[in-house]
Amino acid sequence: MMSNNPYIPMPVTITKIINEVDTNDIKTFRLTFQNKEDEQKFKYLPGQFAELSIFGKGESPIGIASSPTEPGYVEFTVQKAGVIVPGLVTAALHDLEEGAEIGMRGPLGKSWPIEFLEKKNIVVVGGGFAFTTLRSLINYMLHKDNRKRFGEITVVYGARNPGLLLYKNELAAWEKRDDIKTNITVDKGNESWKGREGFVPNVCKEVAPSPKNTVAVICGPPIMIKFTLPVFYDLKFAKENILTSLEMRMKCGIGKCGRCNVGFKYVCSDGPVFSMAELEELPRDF
Amino acid sequence: MEKRLIKKDALVGIAKKMAEELTVWAPVKKEDNVLFTPLTKDAEPFFAYLNSKNAPKQVFFPHTETLMKYTRTPKGMVFSAEENKAGKTVLFGVRPCDAHSFVLLDMLFDQEKYKDQYYITKRNNTTVITLACAEPPYATCFCTSVDGEPVSADGADIVLTDIGSEYLAEFITPKGEKLAKYFGETKADAVAETKKKEIAEKAKKAIKSKIPAHEVKPILDNNFEHPFWATIHGKCLACGTCTYMCPTCHCFDISDEAKASDGVRIRSWDSCMFPLFTKETSGHNPRISQKERWRQRVMHKFKYYVDNFNAIACVGCGRCVMSCPVNIDIRKIIEDISKL
Numbered sequence: 001m002m003s004n005n006p007y008i009p010m011p012v013t014i015t016k017i018i019n020e021v022d023t024n025d026i027k028t029f030r031l032t033f034q035n036k037e038d039e040q041k042f043k044y045l046p047g048q049f050a051e052l053s054i055f056g057k058g059e060s061p062i063g064i065a066s067s068p069t070e071p072g073y074v075e076f077t078v079q080k081a082g083v084i085v086p087g088l089v090t091a092a093l094h095d096l097e098e099g100a101e102i103g104m105r106g107p108l109g110k111s112w113p114i115e116f117l118e119k120k121n122i123v124v125v126g127g128g129f130a131f132t133t134l135r136s137l138i139n140y141m142l143h144k145d146n147r148k149r150f151g152e153i154t155v156v157y158g159a160r161n162p163g164l165l166l167y168k169n170e171l172a173a174w175e176k177r178d179d180i181k182t183n184i185t186v187d188k189g190n191e192s193w194k195g196r197e198g199f200v201p202n203v204c205k206e207v208a209p210s211p212k213n214t215v216a217v218i219c220g221p222p223i224m225i226k227f228t229l230p231v232f233y234d235l236k237f238a239k240e241n242i243l244t245s246l247e248m249r250m251k252c253g254i255g256k257c258g259r260c261n262v263g264f265k266y267v268c269s270d271g272p273v274f275s276m277a278e279l280e281e282l283p284r285d286f
Numbered sequence: 287m288e289k290r291l292i293k294k295d296a297l298v299g300i301a302k303k304m305a306e307e308l309t310v311w312a313p314v315k316k317e318d319n320v321l322f323t324p325l326t327k328d329a330e331p332f333f334a335y336l337n338s339k340n341a342p343k344q345v346f347f348p349h350t351e352t353l354m355k356y357t358r359t360p361k362g363m364v365f366s367a368e369e370n371k372a373g374k375t376v377l378f379g380v381r382p383c384d385a386h387s388f389v390l391l392d393m394l395f396d397q398e399k400y401k402d403q404y405y406i407t408k409r410n411n412t413t414v415i416t417l418a419c420a421e422p423p424y425a426t427c428f429c430t431s432v433d434g435e436p437v438s439a440d441g442a443d444i445v446l447t448d449i450g451s452e453y454l455a456e457f458i459t460p461k462g463e464k465l466a467k468y469f470g471e472t473k474a475d476a477v478a479e480t481k482k483k484e485i486a487e488k489a490k491k492a493i494k495s496k497i498p499a500h501e502v503k504p505i506l507d508n509n510f511e512h513p514f515w516a517t518i519h520g521k522c523l524a525c526g527t528c529t530y531m532c533p534t535c536h537c538f539d540i541s542d543e544a545k546a547s548d549g550v551r552i553r554s555w556d557s558c559m560f561p562l563f564t565k566e567t568s569g570h571n572p573r574i575s576q577k578e579r580w581r582q583r584v585m586h587k588f589k590y591y592v593d594n595f596n597a598i599a600c601v602g603c604g605r606c607v608m609s610c611p612v613n614i615d616i617r618k619i620i621e622d623i624s625k626l
Contacts, residue, residue: 004401004403005367005403006400006401006402007354007367007402007540007551008353008365008367011362011363011365034362053551055363055542055544056542056544056549058540058541058551059540081567081568082567082568082569087567090567101363103363103365248564248572249564249565251538251539251540252538254400255397256394256395256400256402257537257538257539257540257553257556258536258538258556258558258586259556259558259563260564261582261586261590262572264590264593264594269399269400283510283511285578285582
């Protein structure tokens with residue numbers, strides 16, 4: 001019953017932990033497969049997620065932050081969730097050290113629609129912590145075997161302050177490349193911050209990408225989404241060409257346990273990626 | 287199709303005979319209730335019942351079920367899926383509405399992409415023997431409004447119909463035929479079949495409670511924000527009895543239980559009526575009050591399931607109507623929606 005049982009996780013080892021932010025509550029975990037067969041079976045694309053298992057605590061659905069172009073491991077950037085009551089799984093995960101063994105179940109959900117994105121210009125807009133599957137997408141597109149499949153790549157990424165930006169080394173590396181336009185911004189800088197200050201929606205307005213043959217991929221906190229969408233509508237982006245990813249409380253991740261639906265769609269198995277055109281058809285139940 | 291006649295007083299004996307070799311779940315009297323229970327020496331089957339208090343979905347989808355076990359060893363974590371130990375099982379004397387619920391649950395648990403092995407294994411191992419409702423048991427029965435009938439083979443491997451002096455046993459599927467040896471040798475004649483048809487027609491007409499279950503679908507499609515949704519939940523206690531009793535409710539939770547180096551991952555029935563069902567760790571809850579939870583329950587059964595599987599996720603058993611401590615009646619809700 002082990003084979004093809006979608007509830008059974010595969011054993012993985014934490015081989016690297018990166019503390020991403022000054023507040024110490026967001027870490028990137030690099031997971032390495034213990035069984036070669038599992039690694040071959042785990043075929044994913046940017047935008048998908050997996051259920052991470054801490055035995056004795058439970059499971060948590062987390063977006064995949066690495067790109068399938070990086071073989072040998074899978075990375076997840078996890079926030080220690082919950083302010084008053086800590087999240088059972090994410091808090092336990094944050095207490096683990098390199099070498100610890102956890103479980104991983106997936107890949108789950110629908111990816112960013114890679115075929116749809118091909119031959120188009122891509123504008124990636126991210127805010128704060130919601131940059132993980134966008135990072136996966138950017139690294140996927142920037143890979144030497146893939147770069148020519150996509151048009152211009154523009155990134156607008158913002159955080160509240162410089163210390164809260166994720167993947168700082170990669171951001172710096174992207175800024176040096178000429179095949180990606182990187183616009184990093186913070187709401188408020190500090191003494192050492194030499195970059196841009198300003199909210200993500202305003203930066204999008206300044207960058208003003210043309211809607212022609214272009215898809216915008218937007219993830220961020222609700223407040224950022226709320227003010228960023230009108231910018232893209234004003235730029236005349238069609239709703240089919242604006243993509244986002246939803247979050248809901250999940251358990252099974254395979255469309256059976258019945259809690260993450262928005263209308264008749266399950267965020268876990270019909271999503272989490274949706275276009276604004278698709279979301280418009282669904283009720284406001286998220 | 288193989289058809290036989292059995293004497294009315296032979297039914298208990300047949301069930302007990304089967305129970306010597308197989309796991310047999312049958313209606314058993316427990317204090318004031320009739321519950322589906324595995325037959326043992328101390329549990330006598332009781333077929334002169336109206337319907338069971340609990341829906342027999344628990345045979346395939348138990349309240350609590352182990353998904354896997356794990357052990358921490360010096361060499362690392364060892365985990366294994368839980369095997370189904372029940373073996374060949376018979377579900378004896380299920381009412382047609384409950385048998386219909388199995389067909390609906392199959393659509394969810396046995397999908398092409400993700401197969402729920404726990405449900406499917408038990409379902410495949412089980413032969414369903416329906417005991418048709420020659421006389422509809424309750425005034426709250428409304429199976430005929432939701433694609434059911436009081437005498438129906440839907441979801442059944444064998445159908446037993448009380449035709450007066452005897453039971454007519456019809457062996458619907460090859461799985462059912464394998465159990466024919468328990469049912470004696472008396473072949474059914476054309477008279478018995480005619481009699482059964484008459485009884486089925488009469489029983490169908492006897493179902494007086496009707497709801498516009500199909501008619502509300504287009505209304506639900508367009509009225510997610512209708513003020514009507516604020517009118518159902520006022521007296522709801524959020525006890526979850528309706529979902530617990532429901533033969534088609536299948537929402538579940540997954541949690542871990544650990545003791546020292548051993549642990550299990552279990553799934554348990556959950557309910558859309560509970561605030562925690564959708565509450566996220568951040569504190570955000572998309573279904574913030576009982577209003578949204580009631581909308582979800584109605585929508586899931588009469589719209590979302592129809593959208594996804596082209597079937598209404600209600601079998602008209604009336605359990606939620608009878609068991610609700612504050613008399614919320616799904617029949618009235620559907621009736622009211624049809625008039626929006």
